[in-house]
Amino acid sequence: MAKVAVLGAGSWGTALSIVLADNQHEVRLWTHRTEQAKKINQTRRNDQYLDAVIPEAITAYSDLKQAIAGVTAVVFVVPTKAIREVARQVDPLISPETTIIHASKGIEPVTLKRVSQMIGEELTAFKEEEIVVLSGPSHAEEVALRQPTTVTVSSVDPDRARLTQDLFINESFRVYTSPDVLGIELGGALKNIIALGAGISDGLGYGDNAKAALMTRGLAEIARLGTSLGANPLSFLGLPGVGDLIVTCTSVHSRNWRAGNLLGKGNKLEDVLEQMGMVVEGVRTVKAAYQFAKEQQVEMPITEGIYQVLFEGKQPKDVVGQLMSRNKRQEMDDLAQLLMERYSQ
Ligand SMILES: NC(=O)C1=CN([C@@H]2O[C@H](COP(=O)(O)OP(=O)(O)OC[C@H]3O[C@@H](n4cnc5c(N)ncnc54)[C@H](OP(=O)(O)O)[C@@H]3O)[C@@H](O)[C@H]2O)C=CC1
Numbered sequence: 001m002a003k004v005a006v007l008g009a010g011s012w013g014t015a016l017s018i019v020l021a022d023n024q025h026e027v028r029l030w031t032h033r034t035e036q037a038k039k040i041n042q043t044r045r046n047d048q049y050l051d052a053v054i055p056e057a058i059t060a061y062s063d064l065k066q067a068i069a070g071v072t073a074v075v076f077v078v079p080t081k082a083i084r085e086v087a088r089q090v091d092p093l094i095s096p097e098t099t100i101i102h103a104s105k106g107i108e109p110v111t112l113k114r115v116s117q118m119i120g121e122e123l124t125a126f127k128e129e130e131i132v133v134l135s136g137p138s139h140a141e142e143v144a145l146r147q148p149t150t151v152t153v154s155s156v157d158p159d160r161a162r163l164t165q166d167l168f169i170n171e172s173f174r175v176y177t178s179p180d181v182l183g184i185e186l187g188g189a190l191k192n193i194i195a196l197g198a199g200i201s202d203g204l205g206y207g208d209n210a211k212a213a214l215m216t217r218g219l220a221e222i223a224r225l226g227t228s229l230g231a232n233p234l235s236f237l238g239l240p241g242v243g244d245l246i247v248t249c250t251s252v253h254s255r256n257w258r259a260g261n262l263l264g265k266g267n268k269l270e271d272v273l274e275q276m277g278m279v280v281e282g283v284r285t286v287k288a289a290y291q292f293a294k295e296q297q298v299e300m301p302i303t304e305g306i307y308q309v310l311f312e313g314k315q316p317k318d319v320v321g322q323l324m325s326r327n328k329r330q331e332m333d334d335l336a337q338l339l340m341e342r343y344s345q
């Protein structure tokens, strides 16, 4: 039994707190809103974010110092855009022995930093390599119902990865480990862009063929960028790669898919985001990926098309035309080729 602080009382922070409570840990769920902490403790519900009963082993806090005092592990689960702000508040309060985990999925525009890098920059006692990542196909709604779910925890330090695996693993929440932090974080962040595209495609009324094409060619783009940055191509065939791509592109729970769907039906981005009421990480990450693709000179036509729809006023149908009329080419020049090159020597 351990004491664990979960920072961010949205849908994913609440669901991960439930997993930890099911594993008999003492969970401190931190929110920046005092009213929300009171409501969770009094009603055992967090209805704004998740339809679930909150176990007694979870106590909500709005005082960060109290929430993280004496804990074994701190789990960051706020949206990517709030990571630095929360990490700065944590910095003077955290003991260097604490295991730092994050479960957020995104890349910061302009700096192009991954979440572990942002946390590593803000926490003076920790290097980015010491931050553990938790990622994989895991919608909060299903985790809260204890439906079978699999995720991967990643750290270059096998002890930290195993400690995190032990904290979370149970009979409905299976946790694997991986040493490829880069691949695990990039897979989780970049699939949100393709999920926006899958939603747009469905919103336009296109069928399963179009969605399968987006997912497959989207995975090729993700792997192309990821390997250019040094990730292991095999990671993109695992849970935080193709696994998360499948769940996010095909589930009605996905906020990225739902936002894309509304865009495909002709709604404006500002109206869609207002309507969602929860974070749609792909909108911010597409800016970062678009910039990354240019800097790395990596071809990412789907990402580019989604960027154009979101930020340059291009019509989704025109982007589809643009994608379908690209130069003729061989298919096997992406993930399969990268794998062949890596493993044929
Ligand atoms: N939902 C899911 O199924 C999954 C989500 N994720 C990832 O987890 C991360 C969090 O997502 P999720 O929980 O779904 O998001 P939600 O939109 O459900 O909740 C976000 C939470 O973060 C809080 N928050 C926002 N800004 C700050 C801040 N500056 N300081 C403190 N708290 C803040 C919000 O508070 P407030 O209520 O005041 O806005 C809210 O409690 C994302 O990166 C997402 O991609 C990963 C896997 C699954």
Ligand SMILES: O=C(CO)COP(=O)(O)O
Binding pocket: 105, 136, 137, 138, 139, 192, 195, 244, 247, 248, 253, 254, 255, 256, 257, 279, 280, 281
């Ligand atoms: O990452 C997720 C599931 O693994 C959640 O995706 P959404 O943010 O699109 O809901």
